[in-house]
Amino acid sequence: MVEEQDEKILSELQKDGRATNQQLAETVGMSTSACWRRVRALEESGVIEGYAALVAREQAGFATSAILHVSLERHDVKFVDEFVARVMKRREVLECFATTGDADYHLRVVVRDMDAYNKFLDEFMFRIPGIRHVRTNVILKEIKTGVALPF
Amino acid sequence: MVEEQDEKILSELQKDGRATNQQLAETVGMSTSACWRRVRALEESGVIEGYAALVAREQAGFATSAILHVSLERHDVKFVDEFVARVMKRREVLECFATTGDADYHLRVVVRDMDAYNKFLDEFMFRIPGIRHVRTNVILKEIKTGVALPF
DNA sequence: TCCGTTTTGGAATATTCTACCGAATTATCC
DNA sequence: GGATAATTCGGTAGAATATTCCAAAACGGA
Structure with a gap:
């Protein structure tokens, strides 16, 4: 379904989402119109789910971030759905994954400062019904934050 | 340094990194030239660190992903630097954070299948010097994978 | 081989970007 | 407060780019 030439396009657009169609066509080695059609397809x-500007977290005023390990009390659809629905709404939660292992969910949360993080826990996380345990791992340093799949 | 109008721009460009300058100018309520200058600045x-196409992981052929908790044996600069340097090179490692808590590092790894993941562990992770412990948490479901800071 | 389908490249047109202008606004100094 | 300098503004024009269209080439199946 995704051909080799498509992967080249995807690889390039992951690196530069605003590359012009001409640049793109040249680097992947096809005509502009063929390239353009593939991108559109x-x-x-x-x-391609969309395009995004990547913003420098600290420069933009978000000094604090953390990875949360969350376990639910019970795993009824009711509780799980409620948890997922609430998490989806909170924009501080950049990522949320259901995982194997001790914790049911891994979340990455980004906020302006520690106060905001405390507030996030008190006013949001701890009020979600069915939460068994929340462990906070404050992020000391972002070694790498990539979005490009390793084609 | 980042003003309110800049935040509007950033917010919009995070949602649509390929929005034209005209759309952008209209949604944030300024002239195209003023808007363009701010974006450039x-x-x-x-x-703005860059722009990226967001690619659907599964559709693109990356069925398997995991979150790794990694602890180092010792925290000499020598070992830490070596670890960081190696992790930076591996494109399967989309994210890597130094954190508080039991594990020293949280990694998110994306590969095509379980075979590739095994290979990743054997041929890469377990060969990094100074690793004390690696715990794999396979991602069962991606609830949310966002890149937009919550302005 | 032949025919139907898909994909291609190139040209024409519509849209957008980018640099530059003078005017307006804001900041600075006396 | 008033004059001046520095910034920021909106509008415009030429260059660059995106998008559509069409005929030709490549492909696949019987």
Whole structure:
């Protein structure tokens, strides 16, 4: 479904989401119109979900971030759905994964400062019904934050 | 340094990194030239680190992903630097954070399948010097994978 | 081989970017 | 407060780019 030439396009657009169609066509080695059609097809089929500017977290005023390990009391659909629905709404939660292991969920949360993080815990996380345990791992340093799949 | 109007721009460009300058100018309520200058300033100052196409992981052929908790044996600069340097090179490692808590590092790794993950562990992770412990948490479900800071 | 389908490259047109202008606004100094 | 300097503004024009269209080439199956 995703051909080799598509992977080249995706790889390039992951590195530079604003590359012009001409640059793109040249680097992947096809005509501008063929390239443009492929990109459009990738967008319409949903392989390309969208485009985003990547913003420097600290410079933008978000000094604090953490990884949370969350366990639920019970795993009824009711509680799980409620948890997922609430997490989806909170924009501080950049990522949320259901995982194997001790914790049911791994969350990455980004806020302006520690106060905001405390507030996040008190006013949001601890009020979600069915939470058994929340462990906070404050992020001391971002070694790497990538979005590009390793084609 | 980042003003309110800049935050509007950043917010919009995080949602649509390929929005035209005209759309952008309209949604944030300024002239195209003023808007364009601000965007350029944000790029040149490094607040906007870049732009990226967001690619659907599974559709692109990356079925398996995991979160790794990694602890180092010792924390000499020598070992830490070596670890960081190696992790930076591996494109399967999308994210790496130094954290408080039981593990020293949280990594998110994305690969095509379980075979590739095994290989990643055997041929890369377990060969890094000074590793004390690696715990794998396979990602069962991606609830949310965002890149937009919560302005 | 032949025919139907898909993909291609190139050209034409529509849209957008980018640099530059003078005017307006804001900041600075006396 | 008033004059001046520095910034920021909106509008515009030429260059660059995106997007559509069409005929030709490549492909696949019977």
